[in-house]
Amino acid sequence: MTPGNASFVTEFILLGLTNLPYLQLPLFCLFLLMYVATVLGNMCLITLIGLNSHLHTPMYFFLFNLSFIDLCYSSVFTPKMLTNFISKNIISYRGCMTQLYFLCFFGISEAYVLTSMAYDRYVAICNPLLYNVVMSSKVCSSLMFGSYLMAFSGATAHTGCMLRLTFCDANTVNHYLCDILPLLRLSCTSTYMNELVVFIVAGINVIVPSVTIFVSYGFILSSILRISSTEGKSKAFSTCSSHIVALSLFFGSGAFMYLQPSSAMSMDEGKISSVFYTNVVPLMNPFIYSLRNKDIKCAVRKTSSKQVLIRNRVIYVVCYTEADSVCLNKIH
Known part of the structure; x- marks a missing residue:
């Protein structure tokens, strides 16, 4: 249509x-x-890692960024999604393109942060003596910069290709967010180039991290099997198990959604797949990485103790100012 x-x-x-x-x-x-659990869980992790100096290590540096990405990622679309349950959900063209851009940006960022965490685990288990040298602050910063750069490139490619399309009378998106594939079905111009870009960009951003992760965990598994003690093997497996669960959820649902022809999948299947990588993964990550993590539990206890100490000091100052000996006795 012209x-x-x-x-x-x-x-x-x-x-x-x-x-x-x-x-x-x-x-x-x-x-x-x-959504409330996602926001609280990720905010708690961000706060704990920021306040506790013993968590300022490469592993928790990546976890800090992962929590930040999950917090932003879920906030891109969940408020609109909740609105849709109680009223007719209308989003402007610019708002839709903006949502699409940040959906792609934070989704790709998460893929590469999870990949960086796999590399971090590989170095920690396979080369523990060189860990501080290999995973220096410069290397960690470079990995995060590369993650955000890949995310920027991918999001720009997807959104730029979407902006070149013409949307005519059809404006009903069979989804709860402005995702790539549902929007392509509304276009009244050729989407061949868009589908090609989706296949290439999604392929790179799923296959490259996946191969890196499989290679890293191949070396990790080989190293674990060479550990003689049962306790050492159990500790090594425990260190990696939470990361493997998060990887399976995120990459499995993402690959199912994007790495197949749009004609081969119904939008109902796409919605179910989307729920996993847009809602379940950001919700589960804080729990996956904290419930069995002794460092996080220790940080929670220390932070709680500090808050109690600060509160008691404030009461002490007030009591001292008012010369109230009864109040001072109550503190003890």
């Missing part, structure tokens, strides 16, 4: 996760609880 004959779209309607009325309220409550 521009002169087209009625161009200025806003999109997001259909949401389901159109069944009796599921709207339960799903709203479920995803609201998930």
Whole structure:
């Protein structure tokens, strides 16, 4: 359709996760609880790592960035998603493109941060004596810079290709967010170039990290099997198990969504897959990395002790100022 004959779209309607009325309220409550837990969990990790100097190590540097990305990632689309459960969800064209850009940016960032964490575990287990040299602050910063650079490149490529498309009368997106594949189905111009870019960019950003992770864990497994003590093997496996769970959830759902022809997958399947990498993964990461982590538990105890100490000092100052000996006795 030529521009002169087209009625161009200025806003999109997001259909949401389901159109069944009796599921709207339960799903709203479920995803609201998930979002609150995601925000609190990631904020707690960010705060703990920032306040405790013994957590200022490469492993927790990457975990700090992962929590920041998950916090931003879930906030890109969840508020709109929650709105859709209780009212008709309309998003402007610019808002949709902005959401698409940040969805791609934080999604690709997470893939490379998880890859950096796998490399960190490889160095820690396979070359423990050289760990501080190999994983220097400069190397860690370079890995994070590379992660954000790849994310910027991928998000710019996807969004730039989407901006060149023409959307005519159809403006109903069969999804709860402005994702690439649902938008491509609304275009009234050729999407061949977009699908090619999706396949190339998604392929690079899934296959390259996946291969790096598999190679890293291949060496890790080889090193673990050479450990003679059962306790040492158990400790090494425990160190890697949480990361493997997070990797499986994120890359598995992402590959299912993007690494197949759009015609081979229904949008209902795509929505279910999207829930995993957009909602479940940011929610689970703080729990995966903290529940069995002794350093995090220690940091929680130290932070709690500091808060109690600060509170008691404040009371002491107030009591001392007011010369209230009874109050001082209550503190002890």
